[in-house]
Amino acid sequence: MADLSSLKDLGVAAAAPAASAPVHVKKVDAQGRSYATGKRKDAVARVWVKPGSGKITVNGKSFEAYFARPVLQMILQQPIVAAARDGQFDIDATVAGGGLSGQAGAVRHGISKALTYFEPGLRTVLKKGGFLTRDSRVVERKKYGKAKARRSFQFSKR
Template sequence: MITKLKDFRIGFDNAYYGTGRRKESIARVWLLRNTDKMIVKVKDSGKEFLLKDYVQRSSLFNKILYPLKLTGLEGKFGIYATVEGGGISGQAEAIMYGIGKALLKYNPDLRPTLKKAGLLKRDAREKERKKYGLMKARKGYRWSKR
């Protein structure tokens, strides 16, 4: 039996939305005013987790909350995020970028602070594709003369 953690409604009056992307991960993030819950819904399985339980590492959890700490709004918003693709690390950073964009919708005056911290710019580093004749993207087979 799957327990639903989300017991609130997301509407125009109580939520701010932002999309974050990192590596192969996409996160859709809503900042909610009237709750303090932090919930992640995984698109592939349809299961919901508490954010701290899903991310597991405290370093990634702190990275997710970085935009809220930076702007001094920690504890004022609940977080509801749906994630898909990639691994937990990429998804955590995607949530972080999504929170940054949602904060911008909440208060456009936060733009200089968020921009200086690099939270409005997508981190474009992706995995490089494998080339033919090589083992991986750049790693080649060992060359032997004879």
């Protein structure tokens, strides 16, 4: 019986260090940039963040030219404004897949993640704003025997 109690004590002691909070470290490449991938619906964005004048480019264009709607421009800038880092970082993003709304959400998610990799202290602010959570809602696939994902074909009595 003494052997079993000593094993039990070891199990509790081994689990205690794992419960400590994770340490977030700065992740920067050789060029001084931080990289992250953002996703929303079917859109995937690759985002690089580096210190600069606040220039944001998406697929080689300025973000105002790429996202013409003001709502999409606002969505893109939300994490920068929430972190109070407006005009301090140059952001370069390439985005593919989905529509413009999904792409704006993907770039926003990527910017948020890249900012936390560059400045781990911003994680709490961005997490509270909900910018680090990946919105996992995607279009449901079409099933056989159905007109769409769930809609049945029109019923005909005769």
